[in-house]
Amino acid sequence: MSKALILVDVQNDFSPSGALPVPQGDQIVPVINQLIPHFEHVIATKDWHPAGHASFASVQGKQPGDVIDLKGISQIMWPDHCVQFSHGAEFIAGLNSEAITHTVVKGTNPSIDSYSGFFDNQRLQSTGLSDYLAEQGIDEVYVVGLATDYCVKFTALDAVSLGLRTWVIKDACRGVNIAPQDSDDAFQAMQDAGCELISSSVFLAQQM
Ligand code: VGL
Ligand code: ZN
Numbered sequence: 001m002s003k004a005l006i007l008v009d010v011q012n013d014f015s016p017s018g019a020l021p022v023p024q025g026d027q028i029v030p031v032i033n034q035l036i037p038h039f040e041h042v043i044a045t046k047d048w049h050p051a052g053h054a055s056f057a058s059v060q061g062k063q064p065g066d067v068i069d070l071k072g073i074s075q076i077m078w079p080d081h082c083v084q085f086s087h088g089a090e091f092i093a094g095l096n097s098e099a100i101t102h103t104v105v106k107g108t109n110p111s112i113d114s115y116s117g118f119f120d121n122q123r124l125q126s127t128g129l130s131d132y133l134a135e136q137g138i139d140e141v142y143v144v145g146l147a148t149d150y151c152v153k154f155t156a157l158d159a160v161s162l163g164l165r166t167w168v169i170k171d172a173c174r175g176v177n178i179a180p181q182d183s184d185d186a187f188q189a190m191q192d193a194g195c196e197l198i199s200s201s202v203f204l205a206q207q208m
Contacts, residue, residue: 001139004041006159007032008117008145008152010095011047013081013088020081022147022174029094031172031200032144036099038207041138043129044097045117045145045155047082048089048105055113056080065178073121075113076178082107104129116154118162130162140165142203143195148175149182156190166195169203 013019015026036042049055057064057077066077082089091097104127106114114120118129133141141164143156152173160166168190175183191197 001137002040003140003142004043004133004136004138005032005035005039006117006141006143006145006155007042007044007095007100008143008155009045009047009082009147010092010145011082011088012090012092013047014146015092018081019079019088020176022176025146025174026092026094028144028146028172028174029092031169033094033096034204035142035144035169035172035200036096038204039142041102041136042100043102043104043132044091044100045104045106045127045129045151046089047107047114047151048084049082049107050110051080051083052110053080053083053107053113054111055107071112071122075121084108102132104132115151116158117151118155118158121154133164138164140167142167142169144169144172146174148173149178149186150176153186153190156195157193160190160194166190167203168195168197169200170197171200 014022052059055078062077064079067074106127112120112122141159156168
């Protein structure tokens with residue numbers, strides 16, 4: 001069995017100059033590039049919304065940050081972001097994207113959001129990531145990327161719920177932090193669910 005690095009949504013729209021800015025979101029890129037050589041499997045997720053996605057405030061006549069009920073679950077309204085084939089949906093410049101061995105897209109259903117790289121927020125559709133991991137014999141994942149309090153969190157929670165040994169490399173993640181403690185709360189929730197938190201320096205020191 002083997003391990004994989006999962007890069008969650010390391011995309012321009014989540015960089016500080018993007019449409020859905022994550023403070024310091026670009027600062028994880030050099031950290032991730034240092035981690036990549038230690039993995040045979042480097043899997044990227046991409047937030048990949050059709051124009052007019054139901055999570056966009058502009059579509060619902062709302063303001064970003066408002067919360068609506070979408071098919072029975074509460075949905076935060078976001079600025080338009082990560083529209084398929086747009087610049088904002090591309091990987092952040094400087095990321096060693098040539099090293100990526102597999103890419104998974106999510107958020108493609110126009111009417112359902114998908115924070116996790118595994119399942120949509122209704123848990124109705126799978127992205128195929130769990131099947132891919134099983135095919136490749138991957139039973140241990142290291143999760144990094146953007147944003148700690150949304151897509152990193154739900155990807156890590158789904159990974160551990162699927163029985164994968166799940167690590168989260170904290171300094172290779174950044175959060176949106178609509179409330180200042182959101183990222184801290186997210187790390188706590190991941191740990192409570194059985195994810196193991198580690199820093200890149202400790203991880204790298206163990207790779208001798
Ligand atoms: C994300 C909000 C909306 C994320 C994606 O990648 O964390 N957050 N879409
Ligand atoms: Zn999104």
